[in-house]
Amino acid sequence: MVPKIMKQGRLAPWLYLFPALLIMGLYIIYPTIGTIRLSLLNYNSTASAATTCTANQPCWGIFENYRYALTNSEMLTALRNNALWLLVMVPATVIIGLLFALLADRVRYESLAKAVIFMPVAISFIGAGIIWRFVYYIETGTGAQIGLLDAIISGFGGKPVAWLSNPATNNFALMAVGVWLWAGFCMTILSAAIKGVSAEMLEAARVDGATEFQVFWNIMLPTIMPSIVVVTTTMFIIILKIFDVVFVMTGGNFGTEVIANRMFNLIVTNAGRSTAIAVVLIALTIPIMIFNVDRFRKEEMAR
Amino acid sequence: MNAFQSLNKIFRRLPLHLAIIVMCLLWIIPTLGLFVTSFRSREAVRTSGWWSAFLPQPKVGLPEYTQYCASCHGADGRTIQTADLSDPDLVNQFPRAANLLVMLKQPVNGSSHLINPPLPADAKTALSTLAPIITYMQTLGGTNTQNQLTLNNYVDSLVGYKGTQDYSTDCQQKVPSTLAKYKCNISDLLNPEGMGAAFINTVLVSVPATLLVIIFAALAAYAFAWLDFPGRHWLFALLVGLQVIPLQMSLVPIAQLYVKLGLQSSFLGIWLFHVGFGLPYAIYLIRNFIGGLPRDVFESAYLDGASHWTAFRRLALPLAMPAIGALGIFQFIWVWNDFLVAKIFLNTHPVLTVQITNLLDPRGGNWHILTGAAFLSFIIPMVVFFAFQRSFVRGLLAGSVKG
Numbered sequence: 240m241v242p243k244i245m246k247q248g249r250l251a252p253w254l255y256l257f258p259a260l261l262i263m264g265l266y267i268i269y270p271t272i273g274t275i276r277l278s279l280l281n282y283n284s285t286a287s288a289a290t291t292c293t294a295n296q297p298c299w300g301i302f303e304n305y306r307y308a309l310t311n312s313e314m315l316t317a318l319r320n321n322a323l324w325l326l327v328m329v330p331a332t333v334i335i336g337l338l339f340a341l342l343a344d345r346v347r348y349e350s351l352a353k354a355v356i357f358m359p360v361a362i363s364f365i366g367a368g369i370i371w372r373f374v375y376y377i378e379t380g381t382g383a384q385i386g387l388l389d390a391i392i393s394g395f396g397g398k399p400v401a402w403l404s405n406p407a408t409n410n411f412a413l414m415a416v417g418v419w420l421w422a423g424f425c426m427t428i429l430s431a432a433i434k435g436v437s438a439e440m441l442e443a444a445r446v447d448g449a450t451e452f453q454v455f456w457n458i459m460l461p462t463i464m465p466s467i468v469v470v471t472t473t474m475f476i477i478i479l480k481i482f483d484v485v486f487v488m489t490g491g492n493f494g495t496e497v498i499a500n501r502m503f504n505l506i507v508t509n510a511g512r513s514t515a516i517a518v519v520l521i522a523l524t525i526p527i528m529i530f531n532v533d534r535f536r537k538e539e540m541a542r
Numbered sequence: 543m544n545a546f547q548s549l550n551k552i553f554r555r556l557p558l559h560l561a562i563i564v565m566c567l568l569w570i571i572p573t574l575g576l577f578v579t580s581f582r583s584r585e586a587v588r589t590s591g592w593w594s595a596f597l598p599q600p601k602v603g604l605p606e607y608t609q610y611c612a613s614c615h616g617a618d619g620r621t622i623q624t625a626d627l628s629d630p631d632l633v634n635q636f637p638r639a640a641n642l643l644v645m646l647k648q649p650v651n652g653s654s655h656l657i658n659p660p661l662p663a664d665a666k667t668a669l670s671t672l673a674p675i676i677t678y679m680q681t682l683g684g685t686n687t688q689n690q691l692t693l694n695n696y697v698d699s700l701v702g703y704k705g706t707q708d709y710s711t712d713c714q715q716k717v718p719s720t721l722a723k724y725k726c727n728i729s730d731l732l733n734p735e736g737m738g739a740a741f742i743n744t745v746l747v748s749v750p751a752t753l754l755v756i757i758f759a760a761l762a763a764y765a766f767a768w769l770d771f772p773g774r775h776w777l778f779a780l781l782v783g784l785q786v787i788p789l790q791m792s793l794v795p796i797a798q799l800y801v802k803l804g805l806q807s808s809f810l811g812i813w814l815f816h817v818g819f820g821l822p823y824a825i826y827l828i829r830n831f832i833g834g835l836p837r838d839v840f841e842s843a844y845l846d847g848a849s850h851w852t853a854f855r856r857l858a859l860p861l862a863m864p865a866i867g868a869l870g871i872f873q874f875i876w877v878w879n880d881f882l883v884a885k886i887f888l889n890t891h892p893v894l895t896v897q898i899t900n901l902l903d904p905r906g907g908n909w910h911i912l913t914g915a916a917f918l919s920f921i922i923p924m925v926v927f928f929a930f931q932r933s934f935v936r937g938l939l940a941g942s943v944k945g
Contacts, residue, residue, distance in 0.1 A: 247769055247770065247850055251765075251769060251850060252765045252769040252770070252771035252774075253765075253771070255761045255762060255764055255765035255769065255854075256761070256762050256765045256766075258757075258758045258761065258762075259758045259759065259761065259762035259821050259825060260762070262758065262814060262817055262818045262821060263784065263818055263821050263822065265814075265818065266792055266796065266814065266815060266817075266818025266819065267784055267787055267791075267792060267818055267819070267822070269795070270791060270792035270793075270794075270795035270796050271787065271791050271792070273794075273795030273798075273799075274791050274792070274794060274795055277794055277795065277798075284798070339562075339565060342558060342561055342562050342565075343562060345555075345558060346558065346559065346562060352562050352566055354928070354931065355566045355569050355570055356565070356566070356569050357931075357935075358569075358570075358573070358924075358927070359569070359573075360875075360927075361875055361879075361920075361923040361924055361926070361927035362573075362879070362920060362923070363878070363879035363880075363881065363894075363895050363919060363920075363923075364879070364881060364895075365879075365881050365895040365898050365899060365916075365919070366879075366895075366898070366916045366919055366920055369576060369898065369912050369913065369915075369916040370572045370573055370575070370576045370916065371572060372909070372912075373572070373575050373576055373579060373592065374572050374575070382588075382589055383589065383590055383591065384591065385587075385588070385589070385590060385591045385592075386591075387571070387572075387575060387591065387593075390591050390593075419569065419572070423569075427935050431935070476786050476788075479788070480788045480790065482790075482882060483881050483882065486881075487881075487899065487902075499788075499790055502790055503790075503882065506793060506794060506797070506886065510794050510798075513793075513794055514794050514795075517788070517790050517791050517793070517794070518791075520788050520790055520791070521787060521788060521791050524786050524787065524788060527786050528783045528786045528787075529783075531782055531783065531785070531786060532779050532782050532783050535779060535782045536779060539775070
């Protein structure tokens with residue numbers, strides 16, 4: 240609450256807010272409107288998108304770019320892959336993060352172990368792509384396998400796997416990189432939440448004869464649920480926009496395309512389609528946005 | 543607790559320790575692999591896994607040498623004094639096995655050079671037999687550097703050198719074709735295609751982008767926390783919503799706007815873009831911290847005649863330093879590691895991440911440069927991360943809904 244005693248000029252707050260509001264308006268709000276407008280225009284924004292329709296082909300009129308964004312086969316692959324990323328990676332990062340936070344909580348070298356898992360957060364996606372090239376590389380010629388995974392497989396006499404170009408493995412190979420990058424982020428937030436659970440309560444439950452699993456399920460989990468929700472929604476947003484990992488490791492080839500990479504590829508050649516994809520992307524974030532604002536309002540009321 | 547009990551306890555906890563250690567190993571091995579690789583020669587990077595740096599190396603060419611040469615030249619290559627095979631100068635006369643092949647077919651002292659066994663008749667087999675002999679002669683002469691650790695990958699990536707040999711060798715041998723853009727002195731560190739120049743560009747992008755976010759966010763956060771104005775709650779809720787807007791949303795309109803304003807590929811343009819997308823989270827974070835400061839402090843300052851501006855500079859800013867520090871680290875690492883924004887808005891002055899992708903050869907011929915380049919890009923975020931880990935974590939915990 241603002242203390243009533245502190246007088247202020249009527250303009251004063253706006254002077255403090257002005258630079259921030261101006262820049263956010265210019266870089267977030269104005270472009271959002273601009274993007275919606277451009278998504279209804281053709282590839283170089285000179286005419287309506289309806290003019291790009293070809294005769295005797297399905298046409299969505301002014302929403303022609305959205306026909307591309309929602310029905311084109313490459314886009315369908317991208318949408319399917321994004322759904323796969325969300326379905327696999329959100330639970331994977333949250334569960335691995337939570338598991339590691341719980342385990343590390345019980346040992347003396349906790350901070351060291353946590354630093355190891357958290358470290359990739361400081362590494363760029365591009366750097367991570369280089370790191371993992373040396374894990375996934377397959378030597379198709381006669382030379383030795385220099386990729387770690389295929390070296391292990393051939394060491395046991397198996398047949399090397401083309402991790403990044405085989406459609407059966409490549410999406411999961413990329414997701415493993417994502418988990419490696421982001422599990423530490425989830426772990427850090429969840430670890431702080433675990434530290435906040437009252438030790439007496441846990442002890443009391445143990446004295447009453449609850450198993451470790453019951454203690455976790457009935458006491459720990461409900462208490463840290465708000466943090467799990469925060470982590471899950473944050474991961475949802477991060478993964479929805481996943482781009483760099485795919486860009487640097489496969490370039491979206493071999494069936495690994497994702498929405499943001501498609502959008503990036505079209506930026507120069509087709510602004511209309513590119514922005515239509517951006518609008519699809521933001522439409523997917525709206526539920527999270529509403530959820531976050533709602534949660535924020537409840538928190539403010541509780542203050 | 544007796545010895546048996548404590549031993550029992552250790553055994554009961556063994557699975558726990560094992561699980562943690564296995565996970566830590568899984569997490570660290572990929573990075574460790576790249577780190578080791580970055581010190582290996584380009585030939586070694588291409589032909590063997592990084593772990594072989596820790597294994598005893600088989601002597602390449604030893605069987606061939608024994609079969610063809612050892613009977614005359616001896617195991618150490620020194621038996622014939624006039625043709626000391628362990629002499630690096632002599633070895634350098636046979637840079638390629640083809641030359642050696644020609645030499646070996648020539649008669650020496652009236653009889654064929656190779657008497658027993660004779661060289662395989664077909665040229666291809668002969669070449670593949672003789673090539674390892676050169677390698678073995680280099681090993682004898684101590685010039686085989688393949689398995690030695692080297693800093694060449696770092697040097698090559700710093701100057702952005704893409705020749706068929708490494709930069710320092712080419713500079714010594716003055717290979718003109720690939721050295722056109724290089725002077726072979728310290729000024730090459732600033733070659734625009736290298737990581738050295740990219741490093742400077744990245745600093746020029748990240749530092750102002752971080753400072754500007756801190757300044758503008760602190761001002762706005764003060765207003766949200768300690769000033770009263772209509773629409774205050776509504777505006778702040780909007781801010782929470784803005785945090786999740788993907789920056790992809792702004793790329794095309796801003797790129798078009800920059801063309802009109804002549805801001806494409808300018809540092810100002812990229813600073814402002816990063817500031818725009820850093821602000822919602824930054825304001826949220828600092829406002830929550832400043833808003834949590836005790837009210838009495840601000841009230842008594844006001845009773846003592848302080849204006850809001852004074853209260854902001856003398857009270858809010860110093861007291862909010864923990865939050866500002868956390869935010870600064872967060873934003874700095876964020877901007878430092880950014881690829882997409884820099885790729886689109888600062889193409890003529892590539893930052894580290896963009897430069898790495900420029901060095902990437904689609905045919906995979908220069909992996910060795912990428913290893914050095916990747917580690918050069920990690921240095922600063924790693925130092926910042928380990929030096930300020932606590933602040934970084936605090937920054938994550940305070941908001942953790944950054945878009």
